[in-house]
Amino acid sequence: MHDAPTEQSTDVLVIGGGNAGISLAARLHRKGITDVTIVEPKSTHHYRPMLSYVGAGLNTVEEMSRPQHRVMPRGVRWIQDRVQALDPVARTATLSSGRVRYRDVVICAGSAPDWDLVPGSAEAMAGPSASTNYTVELAPKTWELIRDLRRGTALFTIPDGPAPTPQIGQKIMFLAADYWQRRGVLQDIEITLLTPTATVFGQPAVDRALEPWIERYGITVLTSAQVRSIDAGARRLHAMVAGQARELPYDLLHHSPVHRAPDWIAAAQLAAAGSSYADVDPRTLQHRELPHVWACGDAAALETTSSGGALRQQTKILAENLLAVRDGREPTAFYDGYTVTPVTVQRGRAVFAEFDRDNELAPTIPRVPLLAPSRLLWFFDLEVLPRDYWNVILRGL
Ligand SMILES: Cc1cc2nc3c(=O)[nH]c(=O)nc-3n(C[C@H](O)[C@H](O)[C@H](O)COP(=O)(O)OP(=O)(O)OC[C@H]3O[C@@H](n4cnc5c(N)ncnc54)[C@H](O)[C@@H]3O)c2cc1C
Structure with a gap:
């Protein structure tokens, strides 16, 4: 953790260190962007899909929590603070403790009830x-x-x-x-x-x-x-x-x-009229008006339902497109709105509803009947995915 001096600068500023921000920062760093900064106020990171099992008495809050410093990607700077305002023209973010200049900003600040x-x-x-x-x-x-x-x-x-x-x-x-x-x-x-x-x-x-x-x-x-x-x-x-x-x-x-995205997104004129969500091109994840602004995850308007499972694709596509644009090229990767909702129909059996922006099924696990309630999918949701989250997904792999 670093205290923010009154003014500092970074190459890519990632706002929010949840599922989206951590996975994306890890990917960008691995792809050779050495100066990535995450702004995230919380000291504890949560694997939020486990909230359903906490509500069902099958997991505890402790089991879905890790200290935030332990999930920060190696080589990525963390400012433990909250963004209060963005000036996307001057390319600065105002935090409680000072200002950060950036070349690109990625909004990964999630949403709240x-x-x-x-x-x-x-x-x-x-x-x-x-x-x-x-x-x-x-x-x-x-x-x-x-x-x-x-x-x-x-x-x-x-x-x-x-x-x-x-x-x-x-x-x-x-x-x-x-x-x-x-x-x-x-x-x-x-x-x-x-x-x-x-x-x-x-x-x-x-x-x-x-x-x-x-x-x-x-x-x-x-x-x-x-x-x-x-x-x-x-x-x-x-x-x-x-x-x-x-x-x-x-x-x-x-x-x-119903949730809304943080108010400073609309205050910076980065949301569509009448919405609080970042108004990015839902296929490229680049802002429709400002090429140095990007967004993914729950804070972005992506014309599909948001989910953690969608972020593996989104962070991959965003990282690829950000690098392409820096190279002077057009975005090369496109998000089809893939999303997932695992539904546990009883203790020990679940289905995996995976679909795209057109509401068509979009299965990603070969040879498994994803809509037949099974023990395999229950085990996958309750045991495999959390491990995958901490060890693979948050590393941007
Ligand atoms: C009950 C429940 C069950 C779910 N079940 C599933 C499931 O089974 N499968 C699935 O795929 N998905 C599931 N999800 C959805 C999944 O958890 C989210 O889609 C995912 O967490 C989105 O990640 P994110 O990084 O966009 O947002 P978040 O995880 O919310 O992270 C946003 C981060 O931004 C930070 N932040 C906010 N404001 C600021 C600011 N001003 N400055 C700096 N940082 C800021 C927050 O502190 C937070 O850490 C579930 C969600 C819930 C709530």
Whole structure:
């Protein structure tokens, strides 16, 4: 860790040391850019896909955490601070502790829940009956609520706007249903899923894979649903469902909030009108107006749903294109919007929904039926991917 002097400069400035920032910085350094700086305020790095398993009581927050200094790529400088403003014309970033000049900047600052969008949602999260796996602080509470529910109504929401792996709320829903079934209380619990999609998942082959499990657990699916407000005191959720206003009581609510990117992106005029997300060309990951600005991961508007699994491709493509442009060439690599949502349908079985920007299946694991719930995919998601994350993905390999 280095304290930032009031003014310093770097060749490539990477804003955010999460999955995107660390993998990208490692790649750029390996490709010969020796002066790469990451700005990241946090001291602890999290493998966030594990949040679903923390919420299901199968992993702990400790198991998904490493000290940030241990995941910093060798040879890359870390400024432990927060970017407050960007001036993309002067090519400077303002941090709490000073300014950094750069030649290229890559926005990898992720996104955060927009609690203001749904009135009452923040109050509900602070109350005794609602939680979300979308924050490290609340995921352990999800498990406490699931563990303690014996009867009543459980609601699970899917965001009707951008969020990391938006359909991941189904993973905790199925794991909760499986847990209640094993405990013999499922018949006393009514489960409802609210999703903005027209079908369960919104991709025909994935729908076919999940529908038998929806039936098995007796889950009611409300499609074309948007959460409008939550009354935490009365434990009621207000939603529009297929154009009709609905009020739904709950004893347990797992809410997946719509997210927004950091405000300084739009303040620097780097977001499209009406959006908070970095307005890059979704195929090249270069900003549409400013060639020295790049973005990938959850903070970028990429016309696909974001996920950690998408970042291997994105960071590879971005690094290649940044070097091509420095060479005076046009970008040479293109991102097809590949993304992935692993859905665990019961303890011990999962499917892997991999698809592209056109919502077409885009399987990457040969010879494995990815939409047939299997022990292999469960093991892959729970055991193999976390190891791969710490040892391979964060090294930009
Ligand atoms: C509950 C949950 C389950 C998920 N499950 C899966 C899954 O099963 N499979 C999958 O592929 N993906 C999954 N994801 C998605 C995956 O975790 C994200 O897509 C991935 O972490 C995005 O990486 P990122 O680097 O873009 O953002 P982040 O990981 O959020 O990192 C952004 C970083 O930027 C930093 N930052 C923010 N603001 C600033 C600033 N102003 N200055 C400097 N730094 C800043 C933050 O501190 C943070 O460290 C899940 C996500 C959640 C929340």
